[in-house]
Amino acid sequence: MKKEQKLTDISTLKTQLFWDTDINKLDYQKAYVPIIARVIERGDQSEIDEIVRLFGREKVLLTICNEIKFLPNYAIERAIRFFPELRKEDMLCYLNRKDESYHWI
Template identity: 65%
Template sequence: MGLKRKVLPKIHPKFFWDTNFRKLDWEKAYIPIISRILERGGQNEIDEIIKYYGREKIVETILKEIHFLPNYAIDRAMDFFPELKKEDMHCYINRKDKPYHWI
């Protein structure tokens, strides 16, 4: 049985200006890729990563594996994926800017 290669998402290299786009490992680097697209991409880029990773993997990654997203990206994630609630997102629950009660 031969290995079936996934077709890479059609995403402009400008979204990954700080890395060598041609050497990007789409399988291993899925967390920073999904984060970057949530922060900077539009509906077309979201559609492309959904085609590549699948909606379920992206939602699970947002909920459990992304450690930080700026507030605007959390809001965008909920716009793109209405099933998400910020209170369930790891990146929201563990925010450094939440008020803390000091002893």
Template identity: 55%
Template sequence: MKPLTKHIPNLHPKFFWDFRFDSIDWDGGYKMVIARIVERGGQDQIDEIVRFYGREKVIISIRDEIFFLPNYAIDKALKLFPELKKEEMYCYLNRKDKPYSWI
């Protein structure tokens, strides 16, 4: 019987310094992986998560499922994925620095 091999994205462990890299659940933790790479990765890492998860899953995650990205990462995501609109991104709507009406 052939041993099962774990398919993982080709990302450097430095992006996941606070996790045991060999224990990351790449399928179940996709939101964490995508958010971390959008926030801290370069074009090569973005290309790798798009290859690994698929463009549609990455866009849906950024738009609907990731609860927080810093403002600079939101701007970066908008440049990388032109089909995203800031006003539709949950992480943008959920920002703590947005003005609130206290009345």
């Protein structure tokens, strides 16, 4: 069984994903929730693979289920496509919004 190699920084992720952040100053261990959320929402399979290598699969799955408070519907579907073991009914971001309509400006 191949052991996941953990990375030591997020420099391998596309900087376009973090257009509003100086990634050189980002403490990726403390900011793992917004990093994972941004990659789920806007990244592709290669970025998903990178966050799994960076944080570990279990931490990514637990973060998606228990810590990300909001993802748009399309990102929830993407998360399920990237991680087939996920169910939206187990995701906090889905439970927070399933019966509410969101009105944007």
